[in-house]
Amino acid sequence: MRGDVRKPSHDYLVGFLCMLACIVIAPWVLYPLFLMRVLCYAIFVMAFNLLAGYSGLVSFGHAAFFGMGAYAAAWSAKNLGISAEVAVAIGGLAGAALGVVIGWLSIRRTGIYFAMITLALAQLVYFFCVQVPFTHGENGIQQVPRLKLFGAIPLNGSMAMYWFTAGVFILCFLAVHRIIHSPFGKVLQAIRENEPRATSLGHRTKTYKLIAFVLSALFSGVAGGLLALVFGFATLESVRYTTSGEVVLMALVGGFGTVFGPLTGSLVLSAMENYLASFGSWVTVAEGAIFIAAVLAFRRGIIGEVMAKLKVSL
Amino acid sequence: MVMIFGVPAPLLLGQILLGLINGAFYAMLSLGLAVIFGMLNIINFAHGALFMTGAFVAWMLLHYAGIGFYPALVLVPLIVGALGVLLERTIIAPLYKIDPIYGLLLTFGVALVIEGLFRNGYGSAGLPYEIPASLSGGAQLGFMFLPTYRGFVVLAAAIVCFATWVTIEKTRLGATLRAATENALLVRAFGVNVPRMITFTFAGGVALAGFAGVLAAPIYTVNPDMGENFIIVVFAVVVIGGMGSILGSIVTGFALGVIQGLTSVFYPEGANMVIFLVMAFVLLVLPRGLFGKVA
Numbered sequence: 001m002r003g004d005v006r007k008p009s010h011d012y013l014v015g016f017l018c019m020l021a022c023i024v025i026a027p028w029v030l031y032p033l034f035l036m037r038v039l040c041y042a043i044f045v046m047a048f049n050l051l052a053g054y055s056g057l058v059s060f061g062h063a064a065f066f067g068m069g070a071y072a073a074a075w076s077a078k079n080l081g082i083s084a085e086v087a088v089a090i091g092g093l094a095g096a097a098l099g100v101v102i103g104w105l106s107i108r109r110t111g112i113y114f115a116m117i118t119l120a121l122a123q124l125v126y127f128f129c130v131q132v133p134f135t136h137g138e139n140g141i142q143q144v145p146r147l148k149l150f151g152a153i154p155l156n157g158s159m160a161m162y163w164f165t166a167g168v169f170i171l172c173f174l175a176v177h178r179i180i181h182s183p184f185g186k187v188l189q190a191i192r193e194n195e196p197r198a199t200s201l202g203h204r205t206k207t208y209k210l211i212a213f214v215l216s217a218l219f220s221g222v223a224g225g226l227l228a229l230v231f232g233f234a235t236l237e238s239v240r241y242t243t244s245g246e247v248v249l250m251a252l253v254g255g256f257g258t259v260f261g262p263l264t265g266s267l268v269l270s271a272m273e274n275y276l277a278s279f280g281s282w283v284t285v286a287e288g289a290i291f292i293a294a295v296l297a298f299r300r301g302i303i304g305e306v307m308a309k310l311k312v313s314l
Numbered sequence: 315m316v317m318i319f320g321v322p323a324p325l326l327l328g329q330i331l332l333g334l335i336n337g338a339f340y341a342m343l344s345l346g347l348a349v350i351f352g353m354l355n356i357i358n359f360a361h362g363a364l365f366m367t368g369a370f371v372a373w374m375l376l377h378y379a380g381i382g383f384y385p386a387l388v389l390v391p392l393i394v395g396a397l398g399v400l401l402e403r404t405i406i407a408p409l410y411k412i413d414p415i416y417g418l419l420l421t422f423g424v425a426l427v428i429e430g431l432f433r434n435g436y437g438s439a440g441l442p443y444e445i446p447a448s449l450s451g452g453a454q455l456g457f458m459f460l461p462t463y464r465g466f467v468v469l470a471a472a473i474v475c476f477a478t479w480v481t482i483e484k485t486r487l488g489a490t491l492r493a494a495t496e497n498a499l500l501v502r503a504f505g506v507n508v509p510r511m512i513t514f515t516f517a518g519g520v521a522l523a524g525f526a527g528v529l530a531a532p533i534y535t536v537n538p539d540m541g542e543n544f545i546i547v548v549f550a551v552v553v554i555g556g557m558g559s560i561l562g563s564i565v566t567g568f569a570l571g572v573i574q575g576l577t578s579v580f581y582p583e584g585a586n587m588v589i590f591l592v593m594a595f596v597l598l599v600l601p602r603g604l605f606g607k608v609a
Contacts, residue, residue, distance in 0.1 A: 058415050060422075105594050108601040112357045112414050113553060117597065120550040124590035131583055241546060245422055252419060284430030291423025292405060295416050 011312035015260055023166050032158040033230070038263075038270045039169040040227040045250045045262035046176050047219030052248075053257030054180055055212045056192030057107070060115045061122025062220050062247050064102065065095035067129065067239030069221025074141040074234035075134060084147040084155055088168060088225045095221015096214050098125065103213030107206060110195075119241060126239045140235030144228055161230060168226055172219055177259060179215065188212050249287060252294050255301025260314045264302050321579055327458040329575040335464055335533065337571020338471030339365075342526040343548045344555065344563040345475055346519035349482070351557050352495045353515040356406065356417030362545025363425040364520045368394050368527020369536045370432055373443050383446040386528050387470075394524025398517040406516065407509075425541070432538040440535030467529050474525060475564045482560050491515065550593040556606020566604060 026035050044066055052058045072094030077087040102125075106117040129135045136142075146155040155161045179185050190198045191205050199205050228234040237243065246269070254265025269287075276283045298305055307314050318326050343361055350358050358364075371390045375381040381389065401424065409417050445463045452461040482488040494501040494508050502508045534540050548567075555566030570589050578585035596603065 058418075060418075105597050108597050109553075112418055115415060115418055116357065116549040116553055117593070119546055120553065120590050120593055123546045123550075124587050124594075127586040127590075130586075241542070245426070248419065248422075281430045281433035284426050284433065286430075288423040288426030288428075288430060291426065292420055295420040295423065296405060296408060299412075299416065 011314060012259065015314045019260065019263065020170070023170070027159060027162050032162040034270065034274060036158075036162055036165045036230045037227070038266050039165050040223050040230060041247070041250060041266040041270060042263040043169055043172045043226065044220055044223035044247050045254065045266050046172060047216045047223060048247045049251050049254075049256065049258075049262050050176055050179065050219065051212055051216040052251060053261075054185060054192065055188045055209060057110065057209065057213070058115050058248070059106075059118040059213075059216075060241070060244050060248065061102065061106075061118030061120075061125075062216075063239050063241060063243035064122035064125040065098055065217040065220035066224035066227075066243060066247070067234070067236075068098050068125065069095040069224030070228040070234035070238045071129065071135055071141065071224075072221070073225030074144040074228040077144050077147055077229060078141065082147070083151040084149045084164060084229060087147060087229060088222055091225020091228070092218045092222035095224065096218035098221075099214040099217020100210075103210050103217065107209045107213060119244065122239070122244055123241060126236070126241070129236060129239050135234075135236070138236065140233050140237075141228075142233050144232045144234065146229050146232070155229075165226060165230060168222065172222060176219065180259075184208070184211070246287070249291055249294075251301075252299075253290065253301055255304035255307075258301065258303040258307065258314055261301050261303040268302070319580075324458045326576075326579055329579045330572055331458075331460070331464060331468075331575070332578075333572040333575020334468050334568065335571070336574055337568035338468050339526050339530060339544060339567075340548055340551045340571050341475050341564045341567025342471055342522050343544060344551045344567050345478055345560065346522040347548065347552055348555075348557045348560060348563045349478070349522075350516055350519035353491065353512055354402075354406070354410070354417070355414050356409065356421070357414070357549075357552075358516075358519065359418055359421035359545065360401070360424040360428065361421075361520065361523050361548070362541030362543075363428040364394055364397070364541070365523040365527045365530070365544060366432065366536075366538060366541035367397070367428060368524030369443070369531040369534075369540060370436070370527075371524070372528040372531045373441055373536045376443065383449075383528070383532075387525065390528045391521035391524045394527070395517040395521035398520035399513055401520075402513050402516040407513075425545075429538050429541065436538065438538055440537035443531040443536050445532040463532060467533065470529060471526070474522070478522065479560050479564065547589055550589050552603075554589075554593050554596045554603060556603025558603075559605040562605025 048062050069091035073087045073091030076082060076090045102121045106114055109117055146161055148154050149164055155164055187203050187208050191208060195205055224238060250265035250269045253268055254261030273283055276286055303314050343365060347358060347361055368390050371393050372386040375386050449463045449466050452459055482491060490506055494511055498508050551567055551570055555562045574585055574588055577588040
């Protein structure tokens with residue numbers, strides 16, 4: 001779980017510009033709907049990575065925030081007559097609100113206990129979503145409108161929605177980058193490396209961990225809300241533990257604690273799922289096999305390996 | 315009709331029995347997890363998938379080889395245990411020197427592979443497994459009706475849990491095992507083959523899951539999702555109990571099953587959630603778990 005703690009460098013700037021160029025060119029090469037899914041999941045993985053890669057807290061329950069964000073955004077988009085960016089923000093707030101409760105409970109433990117606790121609490125959220133009427137149970141919230149950006153620009157066309165998604169992604173990317181390189185982020189990394197020592201230096205590590213948790217939940221909610229607008233529905237699938245597993249896998253494949261890992265992981269895994277979609281449960285088998293291979297052979301992830309090979313920091 | 319808390323007694327006792335059965339599975343699975351964790355320092359996410367494998371192997375033995383329930387109770391743990399040896403030697407052993415969280419990620423991958431394979435081979439609908447003739451029927455106890463098989467499950471689980479506890483806490487083998495948990499290097503210096511012991515501990519833990527799978531086969535339909543439904547609850551059980559004590563896992567498992575059974579009498583909607591809520595409460599008052607050592 002190593003993240004680079006150095007200052008943003010020349011390498012990083014080059015990487016960022018390459019990423020921007022790819023985002024601009026991509027919709028002429030690949031399906032926009034596929035790309036929007038990749039970007040939404042990339043936001044989700046960045047959120048997860050903020051906690052796992054930079055704070056050392058590997059959560060197995062992030063689907064709770066993602067799914068709650070999706071439900072909240074979908075419900076308010078259908079019922080409140082708001083604009084698109086407000087709906088996504090509501091998704092983020094719903095994720096953050098849930099993050100306060102789950103984070104407050106789960107940061108009492110660390111390591112694998114933390115992973116098990118977040119998984120169990122997320123399962124509680126799942127059963128809650130199965131029961132309450134506003135999620136519409138097995139059907140989910142269907143026919144969610146894409147709304148208008150700032151109440152003026154309609155997002156029905158796939159290109160318009162793509163630029164909106166890309167914009168939200170870049171905002172989240174810069175925000176996460178800012179957090180990681182702030183004094184707050186440095187303390188998080190210190191906690192990850194050696195918590196007793198961070199405590200002895202006078203930092204309230206519990207408070208730092210809780211804030212990191214809530215921020216992570218916030219971005220997860222944004223990702224879920226955005227995905228609900230893109231596809232027009234929010235279902236139980238997004239709250240299921242398999243979604244939590246998926247985000248862990250994407251982060252692992254991309255590289256824990258790397259800046260460009262989340263987008264890479266999301267792209268690779270989404271492409272694989274797309275490709276194997278017609279083969280039924282073989283997707284699950286392939287995901288499991290990648291998990292095993294990644295843990296055994298390339299724990300640093302794709303970006304982590306590239307960083308090591310080229311001796312750059314991304 | 316006798317009423318307890320405004321609920322007919324047979325209904326209440328029936329739900330407590332159902333709770334005890336779920337509790338029996340929680341106890342066997344969390345016991346296996348605790349034994350493995352003690353020795354390997356790894357949380358085996360594939361435990362649920364291996365439990366499900368146990369149920370499937372029992373079904374296969376019956377349908378492809380005509381081998382019935384009682385031989386399966388012995389054969390299936392051996393087969394699942396052998397699978398455990400294979401897993402431990404090939405992919406789990408390389409992880410002992412790194413952060414235990416990777417063990418969780420790897421075994422999660424193993425669970426996905428196993429579940430995906432069974433889903434491909436047998437679909438998600440579920441396969442029926444008949445209760446053996448000698449255990450069908452039931453007994454009218456006057457205050458409630460006791461189906462023989464359910465009584466058998468609770469009894470068998472209790473015996474197996476007790477036997478595991480005796481082995482670990484009261485025998486020479488168990489003493490060596492506990493010593494190796496405390497300080498593997500020192501135990502090796504005494505000439506004990508600790509790596510082999512680790513392999514067989516893992517095998518023993520998953521064999522317990524396999525045994526539980528056979529017992530579960532006639533109660534729940536044999537299907538690829540039965541493992542995942544259990545494993546997350548069992549994680550909560552493990553957090554509640556803390557993994558420091560073998561007896562603790564057993565008691566916590568049975569107790570939480572009963573609590574769940576009682577909840578389904580008084581507030582059925584909450585039955586799925588109650589164990590997680592208990593976990594949240596325990597985290598508030600006693601973060602290290604009821605029987606946990608300081609971690």
